[in-house]
Amino acid sequence: MHVPDGFINAPVSVAAGVVAAGAVAVSLRGARRELGGTSRAEGHAGERAAPLAGLVAAFIFAVQMLNFPVAAGTSGHLLGGALAAILVGPYTGVLCIAVVLLMQGIxxxxxxxxxxxxxxxxxxxVTVVVAYALFRGLVLVLPRxxxxxxxxxxxxxxxxxxxSAAAFTLVYAIGGTTDVPLGKVFAAMVGVHTLIGIGEAxxxxxxxGAVVAVxxxxxxxxxxxxTPLKLRVNGELVDAAPARDFAPVAARSPKKFWLGGLAAALVLAGFVSFYASASPDGLEKVAADKGFDKNVEEHDAAGSPLADYGVKGVEAARLSGGLAGVIGVGATLAVGTGAFWLVRRRRTEASGAQV
Known part of the structure; x- marks a missing residue:
């Protein structure tokens, strides 16, 4: 659902930029708490979330390369807001998606x-706020x-x-550069992205589930x-102390998990992405069908050596796309990890100053 230049007019684009900048600023503050937790009660969860955040951004970048078919002539791909928010927290999740979008655009x-x-x-x-609010509401009412x-x-x-599709339609209703029936655009966008949502889900x-399992x-x-560890005492099952259930797992270094996640991202971006659907994604398809793609502008980075997820000068399509994917994962990991390390360092420094 990457919106190209030309869909939205300049005033609304600027306003959206201000909203995005404000959201990133708020997220930076919130992410310091999510990434900086070092109290005994938290079990040093923040220390483990900090290196994971960069990996989550790189993994989302890789999976977004895997367009999957959802209808005749239409494909979809992961947006990643829900995944990021659940794995590393809502504030850090917003920053993960921002890093991915920045790398993809540049x-x-x-x-x-x-x-x-x-x-x-x-x-x-939008995806992070909606997903995490619904997620927290569900885990409060479902069995623990x-x-x-x-x-x-x-x-x-x-x-x-x-x-997210509904939010785009609202933005387009305010600042769209083409006069089109908004009711039909809304129905088409929400309809096709509901199908894409099944793949996302x-x-x-x-x-x-895989991360929770290990x-x-x-x-x-x-x-x-x-779930608390169950012990049989005098023939009856009772809950063990929470610390006994959690401590053996929490004591392990996340290094092997991090390396495994990175390997998975590299395989997905460098190899599996070659088999992704070539059909236009939901937004591209709706824009073409409803006629609001007429004012699309050429991307400022169209001459980039990696434009369109291929390495310029490499003729073999499989090799070109694979190399571009690997480079993208590496760049996203480096930028994301560096940014989250700085966020966590500022939290640590602030905590030290207060002491």
């Missing part, structure tokens, strides 16, 4: 640069088990995608929701 000419504020607002802020986390992640991700649920201590949304 390096790969994907998503307009003047529309960056629109994309961060629609694809990042790991399975509830995966079920809640499915529903949250599913709803977040059409919500499946990817999010499988990813969250390292529940690394999942922000699963903190305090793991």
């Amino acid at each position: 390096l790969f000419a994907d998503g307009g640069l003047t529309a960056l504020g629109v994309n961060i607002t629609v694809m990042g802020v 088990t790991r399975r509830s986390v995966t079920v809640a992640s499915f529903v949250a991700a599913l709803v977040s995608v059409p919500a 499946a990817i999010t649920m499988l990813t969250v 390292r529940p201590d690394l999942v922000y949304g699963a903190r305090g929701l793991t």
Whole structure:
């Protein structure tokens, strides 16, 4: 759903940029708490979330390259807001999506640069807020088990995608550069993105479920929701102390998990992406069908060596796309990890100053 330059007029693009900048500023402050937790009660969860955040951004970049078919001549891809919010927290999640969109716009000419504020607002802020609010509401009413986390992640991700499509339609209603029937645009956008939301939900649920199964201590949304260890005492099953259930897992270094996640991202971007659907995504398809793609402008980074997810000068399509994907994962990981490290360092310095 990357909005290109030319869809939205300059005043509304600027306004969306202000909203996005404000959301990023608020998220930076909130992410310091999510990434900087070092209290005994938190089990040093913040220390583990900090390196994970850069990996989450890189993983979302990789999975976004995997367009999947959703209807005749239409494809979709992960937006990632729900996944990021559940894994590393809502504030850090907004920053993860912002990093991904920035890398895609600058390096790969994907998503307009003047529309960056629109994309961060629609694809990042809206998806994270809707998904995490719904996720938290569900885990409060569902049984406090790991399975509830995966079920809640499915529903949250599913709803977040059409919500993002509705938000784009609202932005277009205010600042669209083409006069088109907005009712039909809304119906088409929400309809096709509901189908895309099913794919988003499946990817999010499988990813969250896999992480919860092996390292529940690394999942922000699963903190305090793991099933207590059961012990048989005098023939009856009783809950063990929470510390005994959680401590052995939490004591492990996340290094192996981080390396495994990075390997998965590299394989997805460098190899699996070659088999992604070539059909236009939901926004592109609706724009072409409803005629509001007439004013699309050429991307300012169209001459980039990595434009359109290929390495300029490499003739073999498989090799070109694979190299571009690997470079994108590496760049997103480096920028994301550096940014989150700085955020956490500022939190640590502020805590030290208060002491």
